[in-house]
Amino acid sequence: MKAREGDLIETKAGLIFDVKGLTHPPNKIIAFPRFIPDALGNRKRKNASYAKVYALSKRFEFLENNFPQYLVHDTVFDERLCEIPFTDVKKHYKPIEKLQQLRKSRNPDMLETQVLHLAELLKENANIPWNAIGVSGSILAELHTPKSDIDPIVYGSENCWKVYSALKRLLNDGQELFKPYRREDLKVLFEFRSKDTAADFEDFVRSESRKTVQGKFAGTDYFIRFVKDWNEVKEKYGDVQYRNVGYAKIEAVVADETEAIFTPCKYEIEKVTVIEGPKLPISEIASFRGRFCEQARAGERVIAQGKVEHVKDIKRDRECYRILLGNKPSDFFVLA
Numbered sequence: 001m002k003a004r005e006g007d008l009i010e011t012k013a014g015l016i017f018d019v020k021g022l023t024h025p026p027n028k029i030i031a032f033p034r035f036i037p038d039a040l041g042n043r044k045r046k047n048a049s050y051a052k053v054y055a056l057s058k059r060f061e062f063l064e065n066n067f068p069q070y071l072v073h074d075t076v077f078d079e080r081l082c083e084i085p086f087t088d089v090k091k092h093y094k095p096i097e098k099l100q101q102l103r104k105s106r107n108p109d110m111l112e113t114q115v116l117h118l119a120e121l122l123k124e125n126a127n128i129p130w131n132a133i134g135v136s137g138s139i140l141a142e143l144h145t146p147k148s149d150i151d152p153i154v155y156g157s158e159n160c161w162k163v164y165s166a167l168k169r170l171l172n173d174g175q176e177l178f179k180p181y182r183r184e185d186l187k188v189l190f191e192f193r194s195k196d197t198a199a200d201f202e203d204f205v206r207s208e209s210r211k212t213v214q215g216k217f218a219g220t221d222y223f224i225r226f227v228k229d230w231n232e233v234k235e236k237y238g239d240v241q242y243r244n245v246g247y248a249k250i251e252a253v254v255a256d257e258t259e260a261i262f263t264p265c266k267y268e269i270e271k272v273t274v275i276e277g278p279k280l281p282i283s284e285i286a287s288f289r290g291r292f293c294e295q296a297r298a299g300e301r302v303i304a305q306g307k308v309e310h311v312k313d314i315k316r317d318r319e320c321y322r323i324l325l326g327n328k329p330s331d332f333f334v335l336a
Contacts, residue, residue: 003019110146189208227262238314289326308322
């Protein structure tokens with residue numbers, strides 16, 4: 001079973017998890033609960049009701065109370081993670097297959113119709129094949145509501161950059177469908193995100209207002225996830241050893257943001273000053289969370305706070321230190 005960022009898996013117990021990252025342990029998938037069977041939940045599918053879990057802390061709390069066997073200390077990532085054995089997986093949901101199903105559907109609902117329209121526009125404007133684009137999120141699990149967001153996902157670096165460029169044009173050409181977030185939209189987004197990621201509203205607006213990966217399509221929120229394709233994923237589980245060496249706040253200049261649009265995202269940094277925490281030669285900022293994509297550009301000075309990791313690439317005989325964002329509410333990444 002090859003699962004990657006943006007996929008969903010359903011366990012035999014009926015829980016639906018979202019898959020994180022592109023590298024997983026043998027016979028397991030790193031994923032976190034997203035939809036939980038709940039008689040009082042507002043998500044309906046056939047005769048079942050589900051509740052959606054947002055905050056990472058709530059996901060861990062649910063697992064600790066109900067499925068503690070999935071929580072392990074992963075020695076490769078040196079992190080407490082949720083890992084689902086293949087033997088517990090009942091269904092694997094794939095974004096590309098879901099979009100193909102929607103294209104054949106005779107009676108898509110209003111949100112599904114919007115997804116199809118958005119995908120068609122991106123495909124045509126970016127000139128990418130249908131097998132490079134899919135739809136993730138609640139639509140993938142058939143647990144969306146009329147108020148749900150649209151979560152397209154694009155695969156392969158070349159296709160991702162084509163879509164990114166096309167989307168930038170669409171957002172800037174004054175057409176009616178694609179619109180960047182306005183300040184009032186960002187206020188709503190800030191109130192949601194600040195529940196588990198620390199931020200000042202004005203700092204938040206400075207970064208989020210210029211992002212291309214998110215906005216409104218025909219009045220509905222969208223977030224486009226860009227993911228490397230399988231043939232671009234060189235790292236296998238165990239090739240790189242990650243070690244937690246503390247927690248730090250740094251100020252730095254972004255040297256290269258080439259990987260900033262992808263999930264997971266990465267920024268190479270220079271001229272680093274450690275404000276708090278271990279005084280180490282930190283050279284990267286990374287995150288598995290989409291909210292830290294497109295956060296800063298090359299040449300910009302930034303302030304970031306998060307877990308410090310020693311990264312040892314065994315195959316390439318390379319070592320570095322990085323800041324990893326997204327594990328704690330106190331993590332942040334802003335323009336200085």
